[in-house]
Amino acid sequence: MEQRAQRQPEPAGESWLGRRLELLVGPVAHGGHCVARQDGRVVFVRHALPGETVLAEVTEDRGGSFCRADAVEVLQASPDRVERRCRYAHPGGCGGCDFQHVSLAAQRELKAAVVAEQLSRLAGLRLPVTVQPLDDGDGLGWRRRVRFAVGPAGEIGLRAHRSHAVVPISCCPIGAPGVGDATALQRDWPGLAELEVAVDDRGEVVELAHRLQRARHQHRGRRRGTPDRRAARPVLDTEQLSGPPELRYTVAGRGFAVRPSGFWQTHPRAAEVFTETVLRAADPQPGERALDLYAGSGLFTAVLAAAVAGTGRVLGLEADPGAVADAGANLALLPAAAVRRAPVDARSVSAAAGELGALDIVVLDPPRTGAGREVIAAILAAAPRVVVYVACDPAALARDVRFALDAGWQLDELRAFDAFPMTHHVECIAVLRPGSGGAQSLEAGADRPRDAGDVAPETARYK
């Protein structure tokens, strides 16, 4: 992965789609696949493991120096290969779980390799990374919210990899009790676009029906390099079919209520472990001032506010009005805390920091796209003593860490958690502190991210 694929001429007009290739599989790459090479091209192979020899069928070939394939036969298996625990996770099957064929311990090693590789390539840092389990379970039954797809005839399922095709299912083994075995999965749902099921700490289950609004479509300008399927996203109407008016969770002895469609950390142990990790890293003291960016319904705001109580203050910024309303209720007994409706951008961060006066702590938990150069610059300009970055995408994290390193900050600690077993996803918590002068030592030749937009997909460097 350190090595760039040599630029090769486009294959002479001939697509490899459907071809079967015997491949020696190389290292894992970000996105749930491994890298193999054939005739000067890179092949991203799913359902394989590093070191295996597989027969792989090409599933996508847009020309250029890479294509995608599924391992359909394993000729020489890795010792890390195990029987899949889900009958829908196979080549051509459900695209949700990337690593059902991998032992849990090896899944964590693959994710650690990906995090380390992203930090090396995008931030120029060579760090040992360990991915810690959140529980001692078997990687199943953890996912407390699933958005199921509905096919044209109303059949319930999940989407195939990089496709709109719906793979019919009647259970989802990684779904938590009440979600993965929801009775709603036993019938068809004609007229629905998606069916969402979520469960809370009490075991209360909500079902939400999402229907396509035929009249209105939210057209998003197609950005360079984005696939067509992301160009226009349909607007959905949501109706609650069953369950209570709010989901309830308890973290650090505190109760939180979230509207049925609201964001909450999906793994049952995630909110508790992440808040513990954030608090230990930030070490908030009475009287301190903190910002909680991308605050959701106030999870980190609340635990920080409890610690800075008295003359301290915590201000959260969050774009989603529903989450802001939930946060208002969740923080009602914490006078030091508030979550304000605002997009996180350089202006809102600087204004919030100015309002707080001296800023001690920033916690940020952005969506997959990360925070970006301007937001990181605004955070650092406010001169907190510590920034704790909770990240669900290691590439976006690494890019943002690089911005901080370039400004003379240090990556003090990096923790990684297996919050999404059986999938390639991994949660990281990075702790940044002002450097003691001079940038943290960087690897020679590390690529510098070009801009603060989306991190280029892993495949971009093989173009």
Ligand SMILES: C[S@@+](CC[C@H](N)C(=O)[O-])C[C@H]1O[C@@H](n2cnc3c(N)ncnc32)[C@H](O)[C@@H]1O
């Ligand atoms: C990963 S969630 C984290 C929520 C919260 N920290 C928690 O753990 O429950 C990210 C949150 O960022 C919000 N968000 C996404 N983009 C945003 C933006 N540009 N400005 C403000 N909030 C945003 C989403 O609505 C969501 O609540």
